[in-house]
Amino acid sequence: MKYIGIDIGGTNLKAGMVDEGGRLIAVKKMKIASVNDAASLAWTLHALVMDLCKETGTEEAELFSVGVGCPGTVEIRGGSIINTCNLPFHNVPLRRLYHQMSSTPLYIENDANCAALGEFYAGAGRGSKRFITVTLGTGVGGGIIHNGKIYHGSNGMGGEVGHMTVQMNGEPCPCGNVGCWEQYASATALKRQTKAAWEQHPHSILAKVIEEQGRVSGQSAFIAARMGCGVGQEVCDRYIDYLAVGIINLINIFQPETLAIGGGVSNEADEMLLFPLRERVAARVIAGNHEKKTNIVKAELGNDAGLIGAALLGRKKRII
Protein backbone atom coordinates (compact mmCIF):
# COMPACT_ATOMS: atom_id res chain seq x y z
CA MET A 1 0.00 0.00 0.00
CA LYS A 2 1.15 3.51 -0.83
CA TYR A 3 0.10 6.85 0.61
CA ILE A 4 0.00 10.21 -1.10
CA GLY A 5 0.39 13.50 0.70
CA ILE A 6 -0.20 16.95 -0.73
CA ASP A 7 1.10 20.10 0.89
CA ILE A 8 -0.81 23.24 -0.08
CA GLY A 9 1.62 26.12 0.40
CA GLY A 10 1.50 29.82 -0.27
CA THR A 11 3.57 29.38 -3.44
CA ASN A 12 3.66 25.70 -4.34
CA LEU A 13 1.52 22.62 -4.39
CA LYS A 14 3.76 19.72 -3.47
CA ALA A 15 2.66 16.10 -3.73
CA GLY A 16 4.58 13.07 -2.56
CA MET A 17 4.12 9.32 -2.47
CA VAL A 18 5.35 7.58 0.69
CA ASP A 19 5.48 4.03 1.92
CA GLU A 20 4.14 2.68 5.21
CA GLY A 21 7.28 3.86 7.03
CA GLY A 22 6.94 7.44 5.82
CA ARG A 23 9.79 7.23 3.31
CA LEU A 24 9.31 9.48 0.26
CA ILE A 25 9.22 7.50 -2.99
CA ALA A 26 8.43 10.30 -5.44
CA VAL A 27 7.64 14.00 -5.36
CA LYS A 28 5.87 16.41 -7.76
CA LYS A 29 5.76 20.16 -7.38
CA MET A 30 3.86 22.92 -9.17
CA LYS A 31 3.05 26.60 -8.72
CA ILE A 32 -0.27 27.15 -7.03
CA ALA A 33 -0.90 30.52 -8.73
CA SER A 34 -2.86 28.93 -11.58
CA VAL A 35 -5.27 27.24 -9.18
CA ASN A 36 -7.85 29.76 -8.14
CA ASP A 37 -11.14 28.10 -7.38
CA ALA A 38 -12.48 25.09 -5.55
CA ALA A 39 -13.16 22.92 -8.58
CA SER A 40 -9.75 23.50 -10.12
CA LEU A 41 -8.08 22.78 -6.76
CA ALA A 42 -9.76 19.37 -6.54
CA TRP A 43 -9.01 18.65 -10.20
CA THR A 44 -5.35 19.69 -9.80
CA LEU A 45 -4.88 17.53 -6.70
CA HIS A 46 -6.25 14.53 -8.56
CA ALA A 47 -4.02 15.24 -11.55
CA LEU A 48 -0.98 15.35 -9.23
CA VAL A 49 -2.01 12.03 -7.70
CA MET A 50 -2.38 10.45 -11.13
CA ASP A 51 1.02 11.85 -12.20
CA LEU A 52 2.68 10.28 -9.15
CA CYS A 53 0.95 6.96 -9.86
CA LYS A 54 2.09 7.02 -13.48
CA GLU A 55 5.67 7.94 -12.57
CA THR A 56 5.95 5.14 -10.02
CA GLY A 57 3.96 2.51 -11.94
CA THR A 58 1.29 2.43 -9.24
CA GLU A 59 -2.40 1.71 -9.86
CA GLU A 60 -4.75 4.24 -8.25
CA ALA A 61 -6.41 1.29 -6.49
CA GLU A 62 -3.12 0.56 -4.72
CA LEU A 63 -3.30 3.90 -2.90
CA PHE A 64 -4.42 3.60 0.66
CA SER A 65 -5.34 7.27 0.98
CA VAL A 66 -4.62 10.81 -0.09
CA GLY A 67 -3.93 13.36 2.65
CA VAL A 68 -3.96 17.11 2.21
CA GLY A 69 -2.16 19.59 4.47
CA CYS A 70 -3.52 23.10 4.31
CA PRO A 71 -2.57 26.38 5.98
CA GLY A 72 -5.47 27.81 7.96
CA THR A 73 -8.65 26.26 9.29
CA VAL A 74 -9.99 22.95 8.10
CA GLU A 75 -12.93 20.77 9.04
CA ILE A 76 -11.41 17.33 9.30
CA ARG A 77 -14.62 15.32 9.69
CA GLY A 78 -16.30 16.75 6.64
CA GLY A 79 -13.02 17.06 4.73
CA SER A 80 -13.41 20.77 3.97
CA ILE A 81 -11.16 23.81 3.86
CA ILE A 82 -12.87 26.50 5.95
CA ASN A 83 -10.40 29.29 5.50
CA THR A 84 -6.84 29.89 4.26
CA CYS A 85 -4.68 32.86 5.05
CA ASN A 86 -3.01 33.82 1.78
CA LEU A 87 -4.91 31.64 -0.67
CA PRO A 88 -8.32 32.03 -2.33
CA PHE A 89 -9.86 28.88 -0.79
CA HIS A 90 -12.80 29.34 1.55
CA ASN A 91 -15.47 26.79 2.43
CA VAL A 92 -14.19 24.27 -0.09
CA PRO A 93 -15.84 20.83 0.30
CA LEU A 94 -12.62 19.22 -0.93
CA ARG A 95 -13.47 15.61 -0.12
CA ARG A 96 -16.81 15.79 -1.91
CA LEU A 97 -15.25 17.42 -4.97
CA TYR A 98 -12.38 14.93 -5.01
CA HIS A 99 -14.70 11.96 -4.77
CA GLN A 100 -16.43 13.03 -7.96
CA MET A 101 -13.19 11.92 -9.67
CA SER A 102 -11.78 9.21 -7.44
CA SER A 103 -12.82 6.81 -4.73
CA THR A 104 -9.51 6.94 -2.82
CA PRO A 105 -10.19 8.09 0.78
CA LEU A 106 -9.18 11.72 1.24
CA TYR A 107 -8.15 13.29 4.55
CA ILE A 108 -7.46 16.92 5.27
CA GLU A 109 -5.59 18.54 8.11
CA ASN A 110 -3.94 21.80 9.14
CA ASP A 111 -0.38 21.90 7.77
CA ALA A 112 1.32 22.42 11.15
CA ASN A 113 -0.46 19.34 12.48
CA CYS A 114 0.65 17.40 9.39
CA ALA A 115 4.26 18.36 10.10
CA ALA A 116 3.92 17.13 13.70
CA LEU A 117 2.41 13.85 12.53
CA GLY A 118 5.17 13.42 9.95
CA GLU A 119 7.82 13.87 12.64
CA PHE A 120 5.93 11.43 14.85
CA TYR A 121 5.80 8.67 12.25
CA ALA A 122 9.09 9.19 10.48
CA GLY A 123 11.21 11.77 12.33
CA ALA A 124 12.08 13.13 15.75
CA GLY A 125 8.93 11.84 17.44
CA ARG A 126 9.22 8.16 16.56
CA GLY A 127 8.14 6.03 19.51
CA SER A 128 7.05 8.96 21.69
CA LYS A 129 3.65 8.38 23.24
CA ARG A 130 3.48 12.11 23.95
CA PHE A 131 5.16 14.33 21.38
CA ILE A 132 5.14 18.07 20.81
CA THR A 133 6.53 20.08 17.93
CA VAL A 134 7.27 23.77 18.14
CA THR A 135 7.92 25.40 14.77
CA LEU A 136 9.75 28.72 14.75
CA GLY A 137 8.65 30.61 11.67
CA THR A 138 6.55 33.68 10.95
CA GLY A 139 4.77 32.71 14.15
CA VAL A 140 5.34 29.87 16.62
CA GLY A 141 3.34 26.85 15.51
CA GLY A 142 2.57 23.89 17.67
CA GLY A 143 1.59 20.30 17.12
CA ILE A 144 0.57 17.93 19.89
CA ILE A 145 0.56 14.19 19.24
CA HIS A 146 -0.88 11.99 21.96
CA ASN A 147 -1.03 8.23 21.55
CA GLY A 148 -0.28 8.63 17.87
CA LYS A 149 -3.14 11.03 17.28
CA ILE A 150 -3.16 14.76 16.61
CA TYR A 151 -4.69 16.68 19.53
CA HIS A 152 -7.32 19.04 18.12
CA GLY A 153 -9.33 20.20 21.11
CA SER A 154 -13.11 20.32 21.08
CA ASN A 155 -13.36 22.71 18.13
CA GLY A 156 -10.28 21.84 16.10
CA MET A 157 -8.41 24.95 17.25
CA GLY A 158 -6.27 23.38 20.00
CA GLY A 159 -2.49 23.44 20.08
CA GLU A 160 -2.07 27.19 19.62
CA VAL A 161 1.02 27.18 21.79
CA GLY A 162 2.41 30.31 20.13
CA HIS A 163 -0.42 32.25 21.74
CA MET A 164 0.44 31.49 25.34
CA THR A 165 0.87 34.77 27.15
CA VAL A 166 4.39 34.78 28.58
CA GLN A 167 4.42 38.49 29.37
CA MET A 168 1.38 40.18 30.81
CA ASN A 169 1.03 43.65 29.28
CA GLY A 170 3.67 42.59 26.76
CA GLU A 171 3.94 43.00 22.99
CA PRO A 172 0.60 43.20 21.17
CA CYS A 173 -0.20 40.23 18.92
CA PRO A 174 -2.45 40.16 15.83
CA CYS A 175 -4.51 37.47 17.61
CA GLY A 176 -5.96 40.23 19.77
CA ASN A 177 -4.07 39.33 22.93
CA VAL A 178 -0.79 40.71 24.27
CA GLY A 179 2.47 39.11 25.36
CA CYS A 180 2.02 35.98 23.20
CA TRP A 181 5.03 33.70 23.10
CA GLU A 182 5.34 34.06 19.33
CA GLN A 183 5.93 37.79 19.72
CA TYR A 184 9.20 36.82 21.44
CA ALA A 185 10.25 33.44 20.07
CA SER A 186 9.25 33.31 16.39
CA ALA A 187 11.77 33.83 13.58
CA THR A 188 9.98 37.12 12.92
CA ALA A 189 10.56 38.18 16.53
CA LEU A 190 14.21 37.17 16.34
CA LYS A 191 14.63 39.34 13.24
CA ARG A 192 12.95 42.24 15.00
CA GLN A 193 15.24 41.81 18.02
CA THR A 194 18.24 41.62 15.70
CA LYS A 195 17.20 44.76 13.83
CA ALA A 196 16.79 46.70 17.10
CA ALA A 197 20.29 45.68 18.24
CA TRP A 198 21.72 46.64 14.85
CA GLU A 199 20.15 50.10 15.05
CA GLN A 200 21.48 50.58 18.56
CA HIS A 201 24.97 49.36 17.65
CA PRO A 202 25.65 50.50 14.07
CA HIS A 203 29.39 49.83 14.39
CA SER A 204 29.13 46.30 15.76
CA ILE A 205 30.18 43.10 14.01
CA LEU A 206 26.46 42.34 13.86
CA ALA A 207 25.94 45.49 11.77
CA LYS A 208 28.71 44.37 9.39
CA VAL A 209 27.15 40.91 9.05
CA ILE A 210 23.76 42.42 8.22
CA GLU A 211 25.28 44.84 5.71
CA GLU A 212 27.14 42.00 4.00
CA GLN A 213 24.02 39.80 3.96
CA GLY A 214 22.07 42.74 2.59
CA ARG A 215 19.23 42.09 5.05
CA VAL A 216 18.40 41.09 8.61
CA SER A 217 17.84 37.34 8.79
CA GLY A 218 17.19 34.83 11.54
CA GLN A 219 20.86 33.86 11.20
CA SER A 220 22.44 37.33 11.44
CA ALA A 221 22.83 37.36 15.22
CA PHE A 222 24.12 33.78 15.35
CA ILE A 223 26.71 34.49 12.64
CA ALA A 224 27.86 37.63 14.47
CA ALA A 225 28.00 35.81 17.81
CA ARG A 226 30.22 33.12 16.31
CA MET A 227 32.53 35.91 15.11
CA GLY A 228 32.89 37.09 18.70
CA CYS A 229 30.33 39.90 18.56
CA GLY A 230 29.01 40.73 22.03
CA VAL A 231 25.97 42.51 20.61
CA GLY A 232 25.06 39.47 18.49
CA GLN A 233 25.66 37.15 21.44
CA GLU A 234 23.31 39.22 23.57
CA VAL A 235 20.56 38.94 20.95
CA CYS A 236 21.06 35.16 20.81
CA ASP A 237 21.08 34.80 24.60
CA ARG A 238 17.91 36.79 25.04
CA TYR A 239 16.19 34.96 22.17
CA ILE A 240 17.05 31.57 23.69
CA ASP A 241 15.72 32.81 27.04
CA TYR A 242 12.44 33.67 25.31
CA LEU A 243 12.37 30.31 23.58
CA ALA A 244 13.04 28.50 26.86
CA VAL A 245 10.14 30.19 28.67
CA GLY A 246 7.46 28.71 26.43
CA ILE A 247 9.16 25.34 26.18
CA ILE A 248 9.32 25.13 29.98
CA ASN A 249 5.60 25.94 30.11
CA LEU A 250 4.81 23.17 27.64
CA ILE A 251 6.94 20.65 29.52
CA ASN A 252 5.40 21.59 32.89
CA ILE A 253 1.98 20.97 31.39
CA PHE A 254 2.62 17.96 29.14
CA GLN A 255 5.87 16.31 30.29
CA PRO A 256 6.12 14.72 26.85
CA GLU A 257 8.75 12.10 26.01
CA THR A 258 9.99 14.33 23.19
CA LEU A 259 9.68 17.97 22.20
CA ALA A 260 11.05 18.84 18.76
CA ILE A 261 11.83 22.32 17.52
CA GLY A 262 11.56 22.97 13.82
CA GLY A 263 11.53 25.85 11.36
CA GLY A 264 14.46 27.74 9.88
CA VAL A 265 15.87 28.96 13.20
CA SER A 266 16.19 25.38 14.46
CA ASN A 267 18.85 24.66 11.82
CA GLU A 268 21.32 26.75 13.83
CA ALA A 269 24.34 24.79 15.13
CA ASP A 270 23.57 22.82 18.30
CA GLU A 271 26.15 24.59 20.44
CA MET A 272 24.58 27.93 19.52
CA LEU A 273 20.92 27.01 20.05
CA LEU A 274 19.93 23.52 21.17
CA PHE A 275 22.55 23.03 23.88
CA PRO A 276 22.07 26.41 25.63
CA LEU A 277 18.29 25.93 25.28
CA ARG A 278 18.47 22.55 27.02
CA GLU A 279 20.55 24.06 29.82
CA ARG A 280 18.07 26.84 30.47
CA VAL A 281 15.13 24.45 30.41
CA ALA A 282 16.77 21.93 32.75
CA ALA A 283 17.50 24.67 35.28
CA ARG A 284 13.90 25.84 35.54
CA VAL A 285 11.52 23.07 34.59
CA ILE A 286 9.57 21.02 37.12
CA ALA A 287 11.07 17.54 37.31
CA GLY A 288 14.35 18.85 35.91
CA ASN A 289 16.10 16.12 37.89
CA HIS A 290 13.57 13.38 37.21
CA GLU A 291 15.10 10.32 35.58
CA LYS A 292 12.41 10.49 32.88
CA LYS A 293 12.56 13.92 31.42
CA THR A 294 11.57 15.46 28.14
CA ASN A 295 14.10 15.05 25.38
CA ILE A 296 14.41 18.35 23.52
CA VAL A 297 15.58 17.73 19.98
CA LYS A 298 15.59 19.24 16.51
CA ALA A 299 12.90 18.21 14.06
CA GLU A 300 14.38 15.84 11.49
CA LEU A 301 12.31 16.02 8.33
CA GLY A 302 12.68 19.71 7.48
CA ASN A 303 10.35 20.86 4.72
CA ASP A 304 9.20 17.30 4.02
CA ALA A 305 7.53 16.87 7.42
CA GLY A 306 4.22 18.33 6.28
CA LEU A 307 4.15 16.26 3.11
CA ILE A 308 4.97 13.01 4.90
CA GLY A 309 2.50 13.75 7.70
CA ALA A 310 -0.25 14.57 5.20
CA ALA A 311 0.41 11.29 3.41
CA LEU A 312 0.13 9.33 6.64
CA LEU A 313 -3.07 11.01 7.87
CA GLY A 314 -4.94 7.86 6.88
CA ARG A 315 -2.50 5.42 8.41
CA LYS A 316 -3.80 5.35 11.97
CA LYS A 317 -7.30 4.90 10.63
CA ARG A 318 -6.23 1.69 8.96
CA ILE A 319 -4.54 0.34 12.05
CA ILE A 320 -7.64 0.80 14.18
Next chain:
Amino acid sequence: MKYIGIDIGGTNLKAGMVDEGGRLIAVKKMKIASVNDAASLAWTLHALVMDLCKETGTEEAELFSVGVGCPGTVEIRGGSIINTCNLPFHNVPLRRLYHQMSSTPLYIENDANCAALGEFYAGAGRGSKRFITVTLGTGVGGGIIHNGKIYHGSNGMGGEVGHMTVQMNGEPCPCGNVGCWEQYASATALKRQTKAAWEQHPHSILAKVIEEQGRVSGQSAFIAARMGCGVGQEVCDRYIDYLAVGIINLINIFQPETLAIGGGVSNEADEMLLFPLRERVAARVIAGNHEKKTNIVKAELGNDAGLIGAALLGRKKRII
Protein backbone atom coordinates in the same frame (compact mmCIF):
# COMPACT_ATOMS: atom_id res chain seq x y z
CA MET B 1 -20.69 -2.73 43.06
CA LYS B 2 -19.44 -0.11 45.49
CA TYR B 3 -16.28 1.96 45.39
CA ILE B 4 -14.33 3.36 48.32
CA GLY B 5 -12.23 6.50 48.15
CA ILE B 6 -9.81 7.73 50.77
CA ASP B 7 -8.50 11.27 50.85
CA ILE B 8 -5.22 11.66 52.72
CA GLY B 9 -5.13 15.26 53.90
CA GLY B 10 -2.77 17.31 56.02
CA THR B 11 -5.13 17.04 59.01
CA ASN B 12 -7.70 14.36 58.28
CA LEU B 13 -8.07 10.97 56.71
CA LYS B 14 -11.45 10.91 55.03
CA ALA B 15 -13.00 7.77 53.57
CA GLY B 16 -16.20 7.54 51.57
CA MET B 17 -18.23 4.87 49.84
CA VAL B 18 -19.73 5.85 46.50
CA ASP B 19 -21.91 4.14 43.93
CA GLU B 20 -21.23 3.79 40.20
CA GLY B 21 -22.54 7.33 39.57
CA GLY B 22 -20.19 8.92 42.09
CA ARG B 23 -22.88 9.56 44.73
CA LEU B 24 -21.56 9.43 48.30
CA ILE B 25 -23.31 6.77 50.36
CA ALA B 26 -21.33 7.03 53.60
CA VAL B 27 -18.34 8.94 54.95
CA LYS B 28 -15.87 8.35 57.81
CA LYS B 29 -13.33 10.84 59.03
CA MET B 30 -10.43 10.67 61.49
CA LYS B 31 -7.39 12.71 62.48
CA ILE B 32 -4.25 11.66 60.66
CA ALA B 33 -1.92 12.72 63.49
CA SER B 34 -1.93 9.23 65.09
CA VAL B 35 -0.82 7.62 61.84
CA ASN B 36 2.90 8.02 61.54
CA ASP B 37 4.43 5.15 59.65
CA ALA B 38 3.80 3.12 56.54
CA ALA B 39 2.44 0.01 58.24
CA SER B 40 -0.01 1.93 60.40
CA LEU B 41 -1.16 3.92 57.36
CA ALA B 42 -2.05 0.75 55.47
CA TRP B 43 -3.67 -0.75 58.55
CA THR B 44 -5.71 2.42 59.23
CA LEU B 45 -6.91 2.63 55.63
CA HIS B 46 -8.11 -0.96 55.81
CA ALA B 47 -9.84 -0.33 59.14
CA LEU B 48 -11.67 2.65 57.60
CA VAL B 49 -12.76 0.49 54.67
CA MET B 50 -14.07 -2.19 57.04
CA ASP B 51 -15.90 0.45 59.11
CA LEU B 52 -17.64 1.76 55.99
CA CYS B 53 -18.59 -1.78 54.97
CA LYS B 54 -20.00 -2.50 58.41
CA GLU B 55 -21.94 0.75 58.55
CA THR B 56 -23.52 0.19 55.14
CA GLY B 57 -24.03 -3.57 55.45
CA THR B 58 -21.63 -4.22 52.56
CA GLU B 59 -19.42 -7.30 52.22
CA GLU B 60 -15.77 -6.50 51.46
CA ALA B 61 -16.13 -8.75 48.40
CA GLU B 62 -18.77 -6.39 47.02
CA LEU B 63 -16.20 -3.59 46.76
CA PHE B 64 -14.97 -3.01 43.27
CA SER B 65 -11.88 -1.11 44.38
CA VAL B 66 -10.31 1.22 46.94
CA GLY B 67 -8.75 4.43 45.66
CA VAL B 68 -6.40 6.65 47.62
CA GLY B 69 -5.79 10.33 46.92
CA CYS B 70 -2.56 11.65 48.31
CA PRO B 71 -0.90 15.07 48.33
CA GLY B 72 2.53 14.95 46.71
CA THR B 73 4.15 12.48 44.36
CA VAL B 74 2.82 8.98 43.83
CA GLU B 75 3.79 6.09 41.62
CA ILE B 76 0.50 4.96 40.18
CA ARG B 77 1.70 1.76 38.49
CA GLY B 78 3.33 0.33 41.55
CA GLY B 79 0.77 1.85 43.92
CA SER B 80 3.32 3.67 46.07
CA ILE B 81 3.57 7.02 47.78
CA ILE B 82 6.90 8.54 46.76
CA ASN B 83 6.78 11.74 48.75
CA THR B 84 4.28 13.88 50.67
CA CYS B 85 4.72 17.53 51.51
CA ASN B 86 3.52 17.86 55.11
CA LEU B 87 3.15 14.22 56.11
CA PRO B 88 5.69 11.61 57.20
CA PHE B 89 5.08 9.20 54.28
CA HIS B 90 7.96 8.60 51.91
CA ASN B 91 8.47 5.61 49.63
CA VAL B 92 5.48 3.74 51.04
CA PRO B 93 4.58 0.63 49.00
CA LEU B 94 0.94 1.14 49.92
CA ARG B 95 -0.62 -1.40 47.56
CA ARG B 96 1.70 -4.17 48.71
CA LEU B 97 1.07 -3.38 52.38
CA TYR B 98 -2.68 -3.15 51.84
CA HIS B 99 -2.80 -6.45 50.01
CA GLN B 100 -1.34 -8.20 53.04
CA MET B 101 -4.77 -7.57 54.62
CA SER B 102 -7.19 -7.48 51.71
CA SER B 103 -7.49 -8.56 48.11
CA THR B 104 -9.57 -5.56 46.99
CA PRO B 105 -7.76 -3.76 44.16
CA LEU B 106 -6.11 -0.58 45.41
CA TYR B 107 -5.32 2.47 43.27
CA ILE B 108 -3.39 5.54 44.25
CA GLU B 109 -3.28 8.97 42.67
CA ASN B 110 -2.28 12.56 43.37
CA ASP B 111 -5.12 14.34 45.21
CA ALA B 112 -5.49 17.18 42.67
CA ASN B 113 -5.91 14.60 39.92
CA CYS B 114 -8.51 12.78 42.05
CA ALA B 115 -10.48 16.00 42.39
CA ALA B 116 -10.41 16.50 38.61
CA LEU B 117 -11.58 12.92 38.05
CA GLY B 118 -14.35 13.35 40.63
CA GLU B 119 -15.60 16.46 38.84
CA PHE B 120 -15.39 14.59 35.54
CA TYR B 121 -17.49 11.65 36.72
CA ALA B 122 -19.93 13.37 39.02
CA GLY B 123 -19.54 17.15 38.79
CA ALA B 124 -18.75 20.01 36.43
CA GLY B 125 -16.94 17.86 33.87
CA ARG B 126 -19.66 15.30 33.17
CA GLY B 127 -19.77 14.45 29.50
CA SER B 128 -16.70 16.53 28.58
CA LYS B 129 -14.28 14.61 26.41
CA ARG B 130 -11.64 17.20 27.29
CA PHE B 131 -11.89 18.65 30.77
CA ILE B 132 -9.54 20.81 32.81
CA THR B 133 -9.76 21.82 36.47
CA VAL B 134 -7.90 24.77 37.92
CA THR B 135 -7.88 24.84 41.71
CA LEU B 136 -7.14 28.15 43.39
CA GLY B 137 -5.58 27.39 46.76
CA THR B 138 -2.15 27.73 48.32
CA GLY B 139 -0.94 27.27 44.77
CA VAL B 140 -2.78 26.82 41.49
CA GLY B 141 -3.41 23.13 40.92
CA GLY B 142 -4.39 21.61 37.63
CA GLY B 143 -6.05 18.43 36.49
CA ILE B 144 -6.37 17.41 32.86
CA ILE B 145 -8.87 14.71 31.90
CA HIS B 146 -8.76 13.49 28.32
CA ASN B 147 -11.12 10.81 27.10
CA GLY B 148 -12.04 10.02 30.70
CA LYS B 149 -8.44 9.48 31.75
CA ILE B 150 -6.15 11.61 33.90
CA TYR B 151 -3.30 13.07 31.83
CA HIS B 152 -0.04 12.30 33.62
CA GLY B 153 2.69 12.99 31.10
CA SER B 154 5.59 10.62 30.58
CA ASN B 155 6.83 10.78 34.16
CA GLY B 156 3.65 11.36 36.14
CA MET B 157 4.45 15.05 36.68
CA GLY B 158 2.30 16.56 33.92
CA GLY B 159 -0.50 19.05 34.46
CA GLU B 160 1.52 21.56 36.48
CA VAL B 161 -0.46 24.44 35.02
CA GLY B 162 0.27 26.66 38.03
CA HIS B 163 3.88 26.75 36.93
CA MET B 164 3.34 28.30 33.53
CA THR B 165 5.42 31.44 33.31
CA VAL B 166 3.03 34.31 32.60
CA GLN B 167 5.53 37.04 33.44
CA MET B 168 9.13 36.76 32.34
CA ASN B 169 11.38 38.17 35.08
CA GLY B 170 8.30 38.12 37.34
CA GLU B 171 7.77 37.01 40.94
CA PRO B 172 10.10 34.24 42.12
CA CYS B 173 8.42 30.88 42.77
CA PRO B 174 9.55 28.11 45.16
CA CYS B 175 9.64 25.78 42.12
CA GLY B 176 12.86 27.51 41.10
CA ASN B 177 11.39 29.47 38.20
CA VAL B 178 10.03 33.02 38.09
CA GLY B 179 6.73 34.53 37.00
CA CYS B 180 4.72 31.33 37.55
CA TRP B 181 0.97 31.78 37.18
CA GLU B 182 0.36 30.65 40.76
CA GLN B 183 2.38 33.60 42.05
CA TYR B 184 -0.41 35.79 40.63
CA ALA B 185 -3.60 33.72 40.64
CA SER B 186 -3.52 31.48 43.73
CA ALA B 187 -5.53 32.28 46.88
CA THR B 188 -2.17 32.97 48.52
CA ALA B 189 -1.35 35.52 45.82
CA LEU B 190 -4.76 37.16 46.16
CA LYS B 191 -4.17 37.55 49.91
CA ARG B 192 -0.74 39.05 49.22
CA GLN B 193 -2.25 41.50 46.72
CA THR B 194 -5.00 42.37 49.21
CA LYS B 195 -2.50 42.95 51.99
CA ALA B 196 -0.42 45.27 49.82
CA ALA B 197 -3.51 47.34 48.93
CA TRP B 198 -4.50 47.51 52.60
CA GLU B 199 -1.07 48.80 53.57
CA GLN B 200 -1.18 51.42 50.83
CA HIS B 201 -4.72 52.50 51.71
CA PRO B 202 -5.07 52.20 55.50
CA HIS B 203 -8.24 54.33 55.52
CA SER B 204 -10.10 52.43 52.81
CA ILE B 205 -13.23 50.34 53.24
CA LEU B 206 -10.96 47.40 52.47
CA ALA B 207 -8.89 48.24 55.56
CA LYS B 208 -12.06 48.31 57.68
CA VAL B 209 -13.18 44.92 56.31
CA ILE B 210 -9.82 43.38 57.14
CA GLU B 211 -9.78 44.90 60.62
CA GLU B 212 -13.29 43.57 61.29
CA GLN B 213 -12.38 40.11 59.93
CA GLY B 214 -9.23 40.19 62.04
CA ARG B 215 -7.17 38.95 59.10
CA VAL B 216 -6.58 39.22 55.37
CA SER B 217 -8.56 36.51 53.60
CA GLY B 218 -9.26 35.59 50.00
CA GLN B 219 -12.68 37.19 50.49
CA SER B 220 -11.59 40.56 51.95
CA ALA B 221 -11.24 42.37 48.62
CA PHE B 222 -14.49 40.95 47.25
CA ILE B 223 -16.42 41.97 50.39
CA ALA B 224 -14.96 45.48 50.22
CA ALA B 225 -15.70 45.76 46.49
CA ARG B 226 -19.34 44.85 47.10
CA MET B 227 -19.45 47.66 49.68
CA GLY B 228 -18.38 50.12 46.99
CA CYS B 229 -14.68 50.22 47.86
CA GLY B 230 -12.60 51.34 44.88
CA VAL B 231 -9.41 49.93 46.40
CA GLY B 232 -11.06 46.53 46.90
CA GLN B 233 -12.49 46.60 43.39
CA GLU B 234 -9.08 47.31 41.96
CA VAL B 235 -7.62 44.29 43.76
CA CYS B 236 -10.45 42.11 42.42
CA ASP B 237 -10.09 43.43 38.87
CA ARG B 238 -6.37 42.84 38.79
CA TYR B 239 -6.72 39.39 40.33
CA ILE B 240 -9.31 38.38 37.71
CA ASP B 241 -6.96 39.70 35.00
CA TYR B 242 -4.25 37.43 36.37
CA LEU B 243 -6.63 34.50 36.54
CA ALA B 244 -7.77 35.13 32.96
CA VAL B 245 -4.22 35.09 31.58
CA GLY B 246 -3.54 31.47 32.54
CA ILE B 247 -7.02 30.30 31.64
CA ILE B 248 -6.65 31.84 28.17
CA ASN B 249 -3.33 30.02 27.80
CA LEU B 250 -4.93 26.71 28.74
CA ILE B 251 -7.83 27.22 26.35
CA ASN B 252 -5.53 28.23 23.49
CA ILE B 253 -3.61 25.01 24.03
CA PHE B 254 -6.38 22.56 24.90
CA GLN B 255 -9.69 24.05 23.70
CA PRO B 256 -11.47 21.77 26.19
CA GLU B 257 -15.26 21.44 26.27
CA THR B 258 -15.21 22.51 29.92
CA LEU B 259 -12.79 24.25 32.26
CA ALA B 260 -13.81 24.28 35.93
CA ILE B 261 -12.34 26.51 38.58
CA GLY B 262 -12.32 25.24 42.15
CA GLY B 263 -10.85 26.05 45.54
CA GLY B 264 -12.07 28.55 48.11
CA VAL B 265 -11.79 31.61 45.86
CA SER B 266 -14.14 30.03 43.32
CA ASN B 267 -17.01 30.20 45.82
CA GLU B 268 -17.20 33.98 45.26
CA ALA B 269 -20.50 35.19 43.77
CA ASP B 270 -20.68 34.72 40.00
CA GLU B 271 -21.11 38.42 39.21
CA MET B 272 -17.93 39.17 41.17
CA LEU B 273 -15.70 36.43 39.74
CA LEU B 274 -17.04 34.01 37.13
CA PHE B 275 -18.87 36.49 34.91
CA PRO B 276 -16.06 39.07 34.65
CA LEU B 277 -13.60 36.20 34.16
CA ARG B 278 -15.64 34.84 31.24
CA GLU B 279 -15.77 38.31 29.67
CA ARG B 280 -12.01 38.77 29.84
CA VAL B 281 -11.36 35.31 28.44
CA ALA B 282 -13.84 35.71 25.56
CA ALA B 283 -12.20 38.99 24.55
CA ARG B 284 -8.72 37.53 24.23
CA VAL B 285 -8.86 33.81 23.57
CA ILE B 286 -8.31 32.28 20.13
CA ALA B 287 -11.65 31.07 18.76
CA GLY B 288 -13.49 33.45 21.08
CA ASN B 289 -16.23 33.65 18.49
CA HIS B 290 -16.22 29.97 17.55
CA GLU B 291 -19.59 28.31 17.98
CA LYS B 292 -17.93 25.58 20.04
CA LYS B 293 -16.06 27.30 22.80
CA THR B 294 -14.85 26.29 26.21
CA ASN B 295 -17.47 26.53 28.92
CA ILE B 296 -15.85 28.09 32.00
CA VAL B 297 -17.72 26.97 35.12
CA LYS B 298 -17.32 26.53 38.83
CA ALA B 299 -16.35 23.12 40.18
CA GLU B 300 -19.42 21.49 41.73
CA LEU B 301 -18.28 18.96 44.30
CA GLY B 302 -16.33 21.20 46.67
CA ASN B 303 -14.29 19.30 49.22
CA ASP B 304 -15.83 15.98 48.18
CA ALA B 305 -14.32 16.05 44.69
CA GLY B 306 -11.09 14.39 45.80
CA LEU B 307 -12.89 11.67 47.76
CA ILE B 308 -15.28 10.86 44.92
CA GLY B 309 -12.50 10.92 42.33
CA ALA B 310 -10.33 8.63 44.48
CA ALA B 311 -13.22 6.20 44.81
CA LEU B 312 -13.74 6.09 41.05
CA LEU B 313 -10.05 5.63 40.18
CA GLY B 314 -10.83 2.01 39.44
CA ARG B 315 -13.96 2.62 37.42
CA LYS B 316 -12.44 3.23 34.00
CA LYS B 317 -10.31 0.15 34.44
CA ARG B 318 -13.45 -1.94 34.74
CA ILE B 319 -15.10 -0.39 31.70
CA ILE B 320 -12.12 -1.20 29.45
